Every structure is written in structure tokens, then in C-alpha cells.
Amino acid sequence: MHLRYSYRVYPTAGQRASLARTFGCARVVYNDALAVRKEARKGGLPYPKSADLQKLVITEAKKTAERAWLASVGVDPLIQSLRDLDTAYRNFFDSVSGKRKGRPVGLPQFKSKRDTRQSLRFTRNGFRVRGNGKLNLAKIGDVRVKWSRALPADPSSVTIVLDSAGRYHASFVVDVESDVLPEVDAEVGIDLGLTTYAVLSGGSVIDNPRFLCKAEKKLKAAQRELSRKAKGSKNRAKARIKVARAHAKVADTRMDWLHKQTTRIIRETQAVYLEDLNVRGLGRGRLAKSVHDAGWSTFRRLLEEKAVRYGRNIGIVHRAFPSSQLCSECGHRDGPKPLTVRAWACSACGVLHDRDLNAARNILAAGQADRLNAPGGPVRPGVAIPRQARPVERGTHLGDLRTTGVRAAGTGGVPAR
Ligand SMILES: [Zn+2]
Numbered sequence: 001m002h003l004r005y006s007y008r009v010y011p012t013a014g015q016r017a018s019l020a021r022t023f024g025c026a027r028v029v030y031n032d033a034l035a036v037r038k039e040a041r042k043g044g045l046p047y048p049k050s051a052d053l054q055k056l057v058i059t060e061a062k063k064t065a066e067r068a069w070l071a072s073v074g075v076d077p078l079i080q081s082l083r084d085l086d087t088a089y090r091n092f093f094d095s096v097s098g099k100r101k102g103r104p105v106g107l108p109q110f111k112s113k114r115d116t117r118q119s120l121r122f123t124r125n126g127f128r129v130r131g132n133g134k135l136n137l138a139k140i141g142d143v144r145v146k147w148s149r150a151l152p153a154d155p156s157s158v159t160i161v162l163d164s165a166g167r168y169h170a171s172f173v174v175d176v177e178s179d180v181l182p183e184v185d186a187e188v189g190i191d192l193g194l195t196t197y198a199v200l201s202g203g204s205v206i207d208n209p210r211f212l213c214k215a216e217k218k219l220k221a222a223q224r225e226l227s228r229k230a231k232g233s234k235n236r237a238k239a240r241i242k243v244a245r246a247h248a249k250v251a252d253t254r255m256d257w258l259h260k261q262t263t264r265i266i267r268e269t270q271a272v273y274l275e276d277l278n279v280r281g282l283g284r285g286r287l288a289k290s291v292h293d294a295g296w297s298t299f300r301r302l303l304e305e306k307a308v309r310y311g312r313n314i315g316i317v318h319r320a321f322p323s324s325q326l327c328s329e330c331g332h333r334d335g336p337k338p339l340t341v342r343a344w345a346c347s348a349c350g351v352l353h354d355r356d357l358n359a360a361r362n363i364l365a366a367g368q369a370d371r372l373n374a375p376g377g378p379v380r381p382g383v384a385i386p387r388q389a390r391p392v393e394r395g396t397h398l399g400d401l402r403t404t405g406v407r408a409a410g411t412g413g414v415p416a417r
Helices: 013-042 050-063 068-072 075-097 211-228 234-268 279-284 288-294 296-310 355-373
Strands: 002-010 118-123 127-129 135-137 141-146 155-162 168-175 187-192 198-200 271-275 313-317 343-345 352-354
Touching (some): 013 068, 075 118, 187 355, 234 296, 271 296, 296 313, 352 355
Parallel strands (some): 187 271
Antiparallel strands (some): 002 168, 118 155, 155 168, 343 352
16 A cells, blocks of 8 residues: 655755755646647647646657756656646546545646645656665755654655745655554444544544644734735744744644554544534535634544554544434434533433533444444445535534434434435
8 A cells, every 4th residue: 555654855955955946847848838838739639648647748848948947857747747737637536537546636727936845756767766765866965864753665656845934855655565454343423522532432532633823923923923924024024934933833743742642543443433513514514714723634644554554454433423402312303402502401302411421422333333334344434425515513403304214213224325
């Protein structure tokens, strides 16, 4: 399986200039190729093939006066830039045909000098890691790397990324054997929340780290500073980098925390069940900032990646499943509860429930039933999500029982899909 390993790199001033030149060339090649394809589309001509495009916008272009400078950079990143364009087109076509799920993908766009993130990819021919730990990039030189952890195997490609905070990273793709852990008995249902980050069906709670809230004061000060600087001035550019750095630091801390939490959960449990929350829908609402801060989609993605790697199972419970309405003791459906209701007593059996813990237990039961009913064994990571699904506010499931065929968890039923 392919995994990414990212490290901070520190190019010298000269290397930064070479990188900037290569970013520019890769962008020009990409835009030239995109223009050719757009023209062909407009003219009703057949879709230009990748090999022909490569010849036209790299090999032939180098011989012209306007594009002669393409020869001053390595050819590998230029070819990779065209591959990226191919991928962008493939995603668009697959999205139109319905082969690709999720949000619709538009046609590829022209790249701009002002894009906040610049990147270059080198394949095996274009880079190597030297014995002294430096990363050699063709026509750039030996770049210093901060090896925060060891590479588990020979990487097949590396992407150099310059972010808006002015930092450079090298992201290696490594093909590794999966690391299947010994089986354990425990399974867990997880209810994601805002008051606490998550409640696990076993009763443990992951507290909300609220990184953004803590860092907010600093961010606000930096933002104010930025708004006071004259447009186009050098000081404004400096202030902008300061803001970007503050944001980047928060993102790093959050990622680190998410890695720790997800690794622990995957190690301790054989199967993890989550609700299919509509994070994009939630992110637009009043709760946007908290949702963004919580990083739920990343939490889920990391769990899925680690489950594959360590031989664990992930089940996603349909978003219409009324996890906060059912009694996890007797299966009685008690009706919708506003978010302010943190605890409730079942009107059928009288058991007193903590809202989130009850939901986590229902998610566990629904996920387990789903897994048993699934044809061909365990639920795979990334169960298909209905495209037209409505936004759901956390805890108040707007979905309709009749349309999904959900029966009470604990008595065995889950959405059959
Ligand atoms: Zn009950």
C-alpha cells in the first residue's frame, strides 16, 4: 500500500530560486496543455492525447524563442505537471459520468502565479536520498531535510510543496507492506460531538482540544496587524506570512493530536463504527468554526487509512440512523431531542441516558449488525455516501425512518444498502 511521509525541508536561497523557476515552468506547461485541450474542445476536435501534448508543450516548445527557458529546469517535474492535468481531467470525466462519488468535480482551471500553494513532483529519475541525509533533486541540488521519522522503504516519488506560510515540505510516497496487528476482541462505536470531541461506546470521552480557540487571540492580533498595513506594501506581505504561520501552527498541532487519537483507537479495537456526518453541510452553518476546528473529516480519514494498514475494520453508519433517538437498552424510539438535551430517560424502560454515550452505543450496535448483514464479510472502509444527502445537524437526525428501513439498534436492524 502507498503511504505518504512528509518532512520539512530547508532549501538554500539559490535552491529556492531554482525551485521558484521550476514551479513557474511546471505551471506554464500545465496551462499551455490545458489551453490546447480547451481549444480542441471548443473546436469540436478529438481530446488531445497526453504523449502528443507532452511533445508539443515541452519538447517542441523548448525549441521556440518564447519557451526556450523551459530547458533550464529538470524535465521530470514538467512531465509530472502534465500527469496532474491528466488526473484533473479524469476526475472531471468520472464525476460527470457518475463513476466518481462525492462532490462534483469541475473542469481543470488555469494555475496562477498567485496560488497560495505551489508544488512539484519528482519521480525516481528526478531525485534520490543521499547517504548524508540530503535530498538530491535534479537541477536543484542537495536540499537539507529535517528527518522527523525514518522512511520505512525506498520512496517512489517526492512532491516538494511551498505553502502560504513560506515553508517547504517534501512529501514522499512509499510502498509498504501492511502492518496487520494481532486481533483484539474490542469493538467501538463513536459519537462525534462539539461539547466533547467524541464519546466512545465503552464510556470513555475524548475531550475537545479547541486548538483554534486557544490560538485565536494570537491569530486575531496578527490579522489586525495585517489589516492595518497598506495594500501592496512590503510590511503587508510580511504580516500576511505571519498570519499564515499562525494558521499553519494550529493545523500542525491539530494533525499531531488527531494522529495520536486515531492510532490509539485503532490499536485498541478490532472494529470502529462511526456516523456518516455531513461535515461539509455542517461546516456552512453557525457551527462552522467549531466544526472546522474539530477536523472530523480528517479524523475519519485517518481512522480509515490506519484501519487498512493495521488490518482493522471501519463501518460507517448511515446518517439517517436515529442514534440519538433510540434507547440503547430496549430499542424504543423515543423521538427527536434538541441539542440542548444532554440526558434523557427512556419513556419505555425508564433507563436514564447520557445523550452522547447512548448514541455511541447505538452506533456500535448498528455498525455490528450492518457488518454481519453485509454480503462478503466485513464492511470496507469508505462505504458509499448518497450524493443528494441532506445536511444533518449533529445529534438531531433529520432523516426519515421510512425511507431507510432502519429498525431499532440492538434488535438487529440497520439500513440495508
Ligand atoms: Zn428503553
